[in-house]
Amino acid sequence: MAVIPVSRKPLTLLERTYLPQIAGGLKTTLKHFFAPKDTMEYPEERPAIPAGYRGVPTLVFDPHGREKCVSCQLCEFVCPPKAIRITPGEIAADAPTAHVEKAPKEFEIDMLRCIYCGLCQEVCPEEAIWLQNVYTTSGYSRAELVNNKQKLYELGGTLPDTHFKWDKKKAAEEGGNAH
Amino acid sequence: MPTEYTFPDTAAKNATGEFETEKMSLSMGPSHPSTHGVLRLQLELDGEMVTKCDPVLGYLHRGDEKIAENMTYNQFVPYTDRLDYLAPLANNVAYAIAVERLAKLEMPPRCQAIRVIICEMARISAHLLGLGAYGIDVGAWSIFLYTFTEREKLYKLFEELTGARFTTSYTRIGGLQRDVPEGWTAKVDAFCDQFLPILDEILSLLTRNKIFMDRTVDVGIISKADAIAYGLTGPNLRGSGVPLDLRKDKPYSGYEQYEFDVPVGAKGDCYDRYLCRGEEMKQSVRILKQAIAKFPGGDWYAKDAKKIFAPPKDKILTSMEELIQNFMLVTEGPQMPAGEVYFEAENPKGALGFFIVSKGGGVPYRLKIRAPSFCNLSILPKVCVGSLVSDVVSILGSLDFVMGEADR
Ligand code: SF4
Ligand code: SF4
Numbered sequence: 001m002a003v004i005p006v007s008r009k010p011l012t013l014l015e016r017t018y019l020p021q022i023a024g025g026l027k028t029t030l031k032h033f034f035a036p037k038d039t040m041e042y043p044e045e046r047p048a049i050p051a052g053y054r055g056v057p058t059l060v061f062d063p064h065g066r067e068k069c070v071s072c073q074l075c076e077f078v079c080p081p082k083a084i085r086i087t088p089g090e091i092a093a094d095a096p097t098a099h100v101e102k103a104p105k106e107f108e109i110d111m112l113r114c115i116y117c118g119l120c121q122e123v124c125p126e127e128a129i130w131l132q133n134v135y136t137t138s139g140y141s142r143a144e145l146v147n148n149k150q151k152l153y154e155l156g157g158t159l160p161d162t163h164f165k166w167d168k169k170k171a172a173e174e175g176g177n178a179h
Numbered sequence: 180m181p182t183e184y185t186f187p188d189t190a191a192k193n194a195t196g197e198f199e200t201e202k203m204s205l206s207m208g209p210s211h212p213s214t215h216g217v218l219r220l221q222l223e224l225d226g227e228m229v230t231k232c233d234p235v236l237g238y239l240h241r242g243d244e245k246i247a248e249n250m251t252y253n254q255f256v257p258y259t260d261r262l263d264y265l266a267p268l269a270n271n272v273a274y275a276i277a278v279e280r281l282a283k284l285e286m287p288p289r290c291q292a293i294r295v296i297i298c299e300m301a302r303i304s305a306h307l308l309g310l311g312a313y314g315i316d317v318g319a320w321s322i323f324l325y326t327f328t329e330r331e332k333l334y335k336l337f338e339e340l341t342g343a344r345f346t347t348s349y350t351r352i353g354g355l356q357r358d359v360p361e362g363w364t365a366k367v368d369a370f371c372d373q374f375l376p377i378l379d380e381i382l383s384l385l386t387r388n389k390i391f392m393d394r395t396v397d398v399g400i401i402s403k404a405d406a407i408a409y410g411l412t413g414p415n416l417r418g419s420g421v422p423l424d425l426r427k428d429k430p431y432s433g434y435e436q437y438e439f440d441v442p443v444g445a446k447g448d449c450y451d452r453y454l455c456r457g458e459e460m461k462q463s464v465r466i467l468k469q470a471i472a473k474f475p476g477g478d479w480y481a482k483d484a485k486k487i488f489a490p491p492k493d494k495i496l497t498s499m500e501e502l503i504q505n506f507m508l509v510t511e512g513p514q515m516p517a518g519e520v521y522f523e524a525e526n527p528k529g530a531l532g533f534f535i536v537s538k539g540g541g542v543p544y545r546l547k548i549r550a551p552s553f554c555n556l557s558i559l560p561k562v563c564v565g566s567l568v569s570d571v572v573s574i575l576g577s578l579d580f581v582m583g584e585a586d587r
Contacts, residue, residue: 002438002439002440002441003422003440003441003442003443004440004441004442004443004458005420005442005443005444005445006442006443006444006445006451006454006455006458007454008396008445008446008450008451008454011387011389011392015387015389016389018389018390020387021384021387021388021389021390024383024384025321025384028321028325028380028384029321032325038328038331050338050339050342050360051360052339052342052357052360053338053342053343054341054342054343074506074509074510077509077510078254078509080250080254080255080257080258115257115346116343116346117256117257117346117348118342118343118348118356119253119254119257119348122356122489123489123505123509125495125496125502125505125506126496127492127496131342162493163493163496163497165496165497
């Protein structure tokens with residue numbers, strides 16, 4: 001195993017005058033004085049948010065405008081600080097998406113509790129809840145900071161879907177080979 | 180010339196006829212800039228001299244160990260971020276490996292390499308902050324700005340990898356939250372290349388600086404025997420000349436494949452601890468370079484551990500079997516055998532240990548966290564006595580602790 005003792009030599013006479021340090025310090029300061037800025041004029045300038053960023057959790061529609069959440073309540077269960085509260089509801093029997101059966105009646109995420117961990121998105125079997133790139137939340141009251149269902153969909157919008165599993169299921173049912 | 184202080188005639192004299200001053204008790208902290216968080220030191224002073232030092236802890240106690248008993252193993256990952264919150268990735272890795280040891284689960288090489296990379300990045304970022312804050316403590320402001328500029332570059336990389344800058348929650352039992360993004364390792368490599376000259380420049384502002392040396396050399400000396408007796412770990416132990424580094428002594432996550440040196444100090448004073456941290460960052464860059472050069476392909480999670488790691492998302496969306504498996508995993512937790520395990524990892528602050536007692540199932544029966552900062556602080560009553568108040572600031576900075584994990 002390579003163990004290296006750190007070197008600590010006593011200061012030379014010149015170094016004890018502190019002059020080389022002053023020169024070195026000034027050189028570094030001057031270099032940084034003329035170097036490009038490391039800071040950013042927030043909020044006029046904003047940092048680029050990388051893909052897969054974990055911002056405020058939101059609910060999303062699929063490209064056909066169906067709300068993706070089926071209120072299975074898995075996210076509510078997994079959320080470590082218990083920020084999510086879901087009231088499950090039924091989808092009306094005459095709706096075009098009636099075969100999905102369930103959708104949330106109410107869906108609340110308490111942004112004062114949420115820790116942006118992303119576990120809800122990770123466990124959701126419908127890809128219905130997404131942490132997107134909003135990272136600032138503010139409000140004047142506690143109640144304002146509880147995002148209700150409408151707010152969650154406003155924040156979430158529509159995301160592309162690659163599976164359309166419920167459309168496929170419906171097609172299969174109509175084709176007579178439902179399981 | 181300082182004027183001599185003349186005691187009033189009424190001042191008490193001790194047995195030998197010298198004037199006696201009253202001891203003063205001073206509370207340093209819990210909100211004091213030099214105590215780096217909510218540490219309170221109950222000092223007893225004789226003039227400027229510290230005669231007694233009682234650290235008072237617990238201001239940041241959240242009961243993490245108890246919280247862990249009430250949730251599945253994966254749900255506890257975000258809580259590990261908040262232990263040593265200056266190196267959340269290293270905590271995530273230590274915790275995941277501890278639980279995986281319980282299940283006797285080996286990670287594929289790619290996962291191990293990613294874990295090594297993020298651990299070393301976390302080490303650099305934690306030491307950069309420690310160094311910057313130490314600079315401020317002893318009056319060198321610019322150091323802080325330069326180290327934070329570098330740290331910001333690392334945070335950008337963390338953000339890209341995990342989706343969060345600070346609370347990364349990146350590991351899962353049996354794998355990771357996700358694979359590394361395209362081109363990420365190349366960015367880490369580029370960071371390493373530009374970082375070394377900048378680090379040298381930052382260190383050159385302090386290492387041979389007379390003012391800095393006056394504040395740190397021969398201050399807060401911890402002898403080898405004391406360092407061991409008080410259970411110090413990490414750079415604080417190595418600064419006292421004990422070459423203990425768990426990455427070498429009990430390699431985990433494939434650390435045995437990498438070549439690096441362990442810097443140790445000679446005297447055990449504040450200056451030695453500073454030097455060790457500086458050198459450790461360079462060694463971390465060495466490890467990073469090697470890990471990126473031979474970055475393996477393949478799986479980034481344990482594929483066969485069906486009862487521990489969740490199935491891929493598109494399978495969950497399309498297949499009933501995986502859907503049920505996902506539900507079981509989330510609600511019951513990753514299935515562990517009954518038993519006990521203790522695992523320690525070399526974190527930036529020292530040895531972070533997790534002791535887990537399992538009665539089987541997805542929730543720990545008891546989880547104990549050995550926090551390096553907590554043990555490192557235990558030396559304070561010994562090392563502060565006999566030093567000046569201004570030296571206490573210097574000693575605290577050199578011990579580089581985080582109250583988030585000391586109080587947990
Ligand atoms: S968001 Fe997803 S996990 Fe949460 S209730 Fe809806 S479908 Fe289930
Ligand atoms: S991000 Fe985490 S804390 Fe926030 S709602 Fe989702 S699971 Fe809960």
